[in-house]
Amino acid sequence: MARFTFKLPDIGEGISEAEIVAWHVAIGDRVEEDSPIADMMTDKATVEMESPVTGVVVELAGEVGEQVSIGAALVVIETDAVDAADEVVAAPLTSAQAETAEQYEAENPGVELLPETGRGTAGEAGGGGGVPQTTPPVADTASVGMFPQTAPPVEAPLHHPADGPPPRAGEDKAHALASPAVRARARDLGIDLASVKSDSDRVRHADLDAYLRYGSGEGYHPPHASRAREDQPIKVIGMRRRIAENMAASKRAIPHFTYVDEIDVTALEAMRADLNANRGGRPKLTMLPLMIVAICKTIPDFPMLNARYDDEAGVVTRHGAIHLGMAAQTDAGLTVPVIRDAQDRNVWQLATEITRLAEAARAGKLAPNEMGGGTITVTSLGPLGGIATTPVINRPEVAIIGPNKIVERPVFRSDGRGGDEVVRAKLMNLSISCDHRVVDGWDAASFVQGLKKYLETPVLLFAD
Known part of the structure; x- marks a missing residue:
């Protein structure tokens, strides 16, 4: 498989960087050519970035609210093409991902931590370096980011170390099915996904919204009812x-x-x-x-x-x-x-x-x-x-x-x-x-x- 690095293009005259205001994909998602991957905001407008290739997303440049320089890597996509000279531009781990990676390594001693590859030094576009990425070992060549070259079956949800350790046998209820974005949001809000009810086989953002509105196991509360609500930090982006x-x-x-x-x-x-x-x-x-x-x-x-x-x-x-x-x-x-x-x-x-x-x-x-x-x-x-x-x-x-x-x-x-x-x-x-x-x-x-x-x-x- 080949790795395609999509660098942020020049999206406006005099623009040196743009802010990530929304991701339309998560690591592990399969994207089609010309499908939306992110919304980037400059001082003048919000521009929707589209994928130039078809493949599986293996790296993202950062979190919502972060700035990305023009010409820096925005997303890395693993395609079906074969090219040994592919460029690899890895994104740095966030503090939350690094903490989860340490936990994952402790619970899975067979997993090897690889140094970041293909990333420029601090003086180059993209910056950063030396931040570990977690990658399950494979039989022959190195994996891209956090995924092996052999993709899992389509029906099985892709797992990412940033989502926590993989579920063990007999723990299906404690590890409800959810996308990486939903898991990340639930983790930030301190919500146990096992306690969130869903009408489908996967917990979605709408289910988290309902959980936040009505709570868990307490039933419906009318709008006029006086009750305490949890503090909700909102990132200004x-x-x-x-x-x-x-x-x-x-x-x-x-x-x-x-x-x-x-x-x-x-x-x-x-x-x-x-x-x-x-x-x-x-x-x-x-x-x-x-x-x-x-x-x-x-x-x-x-x-x-x-x-x-x-x-x-x-x-x-x-x-x-x-x-x-x-x-x-x-x-x-x-x-x-x-x-x-x-x-x-x-x-x-x-x-x-x-x-x-x-x-x-x-x-x-x-x-x-x-x-x-x-x-x-x-x-x-x-x-x-x-x-x-x-x-x-x-x-x-x-x-x-x-x-x-x-x-x-x-x-x-x-x-x-x-x-x-x-x-x-x-x-x-x-x-x-x-x-x-x-x-x-x-x-x-x-x-x-x-x-x-x-x-x-x-x-x-x-x-x-």
């Missing part, structure tokens, strides 16, 4: 880690201030309802495209808000085009796709682009050029918008706008005869956070007043 790093850098570097004003959107909401009732085949309008039109009409008078601040170079660039970031919530976390040249789009075109970008963000299919280069951002929680928000600036931009929830309240208005009358009005608080190094409080307040004029007199949105 992928999108969540990027968000954490960016937000921390923004708050460390930028002196934020937030200004909030109340806007009467009664007339705007009435106009939006009329437009939707007569939209034909065009997309349904939400508040956001109308808000963006108002922003684009107001910014020319306040160019200091449509800017990016390079604090290392000490340069503020006031942009002529408005590339508007649109904060969108996804299952992986908050992401900010960018509407390019928003000032050149009408309200219907904006609605179409908002829908397209939001769907791409939720599906994880945003292109790299759709995720960066924004000049100002809008973030909204929609009906959950609360009374006011203090949004964090999307660095290196200098301003972020946060419309809040629309509520109906009584207000006083002139009755046209010198008196007042109480009427029902739709009111919305509008928040804006600014970089005080670039934007003064007067500028922020004046900008919001300009927005208020357009939003409270919405016919101006369509006037030249």
